[in-house]
Amino acid sequence: MKIRFDALRGLARHVIMAGLMIALGAVVVPSPSHAASCTATTNSAFATTIANGHAYTKHKDEFVKGKVIDNLAFPDATIASAGEFATFLEGILDAPSENKSLANSRAAYWDSRTGTIIITNANAGDCGTAFRPTDGVTYYNQQK
Numbered sequence: 001m002k003i004r005f006d007a008l009r010g011l012a013r014h015v016i017m018a019g020l021m022i023a024l025g026a027v028v029v030p031s032p033s034h035a036a037s038c039t040a041t042t043n044s045a046f047a048t049t050i051a052n053g054h055a056y057t058k059h060k061d062e063f064v065k066g067k068v069i070d071n072l073a074f075p076d077a078t079i080a081s082a083g084e085f086a087t088f089l090e091g092i093l094d095a096p097s098e099n100k101s102l103a104n105s106r107a108a109y110w111d112s113r114t115g116t117i118i119i120t121n122a123n124a125g126d127c128g129t130a131f132r133p134t135d136g137v138t139y140y141n142q143q144k
Contacts, residue, residue, distance in 0.1 A: 038120070038127035043093035044086075046120050046127050051086035053126025060085070062132040070136035072115040089130050092118055102143055110140040119143070 040046040056079075062069060063079040079085050096109040096118075105122035114132070117140050121128040133139035 036125045038122050038124055040120075040127050043090050047088075047090035047093055048086045049127040050118065050120070050130055051082045051089055053124075053129070055126070055129045055131065056082045056085045059129075059131040063088070067132075069132045070115055070134055072132075072136065074114060074132070076114065085130075089118055092116060092130075098140065100143070108140060108143045110137060112137065117143075 097112040109118040
């Protein structure tokens with residue numbers, strides 16, 4: 001049986017690296033957004049967890065007074081912190097314009113006044129996301 005030297009060398013490199021990681025006590029830790037399932041059980045807890053996950057950091061520029069997305073200007077004062085974002089999201093979760101269940105333990109909430117979608121996800125450590133989609137309610141309607 002003929003074995004290619006390059007293949008053996010590559011395999012040996014992976015085995016050596018794995019051995020070094022174990023010897024050094026390296027532990028691979030999942031990222032916070034995928035570390036565990038969502039533990040929120042109330043609208044307030046969902047809003048707080050989503051606001052303190054990736055959603056505010058990634059999408060905060062969408063929540064600036066007058067920012068136009070899908071021909072709709074953001075009508076409220078600029079949201080300046082994750083705490084303010086959580087309060088804003090809780091208001092939508094408490095009284096959405098529309099909401100529906102989605103596949104994979106998720107749900108979608110639409111706010112027509114601000115053009116905001118919230119997607120809760122029981123399988124994500126940060127419990128989901130919230131943003132203003134560029135195609136507005138069409139994006140909400142396409143969620144399954």
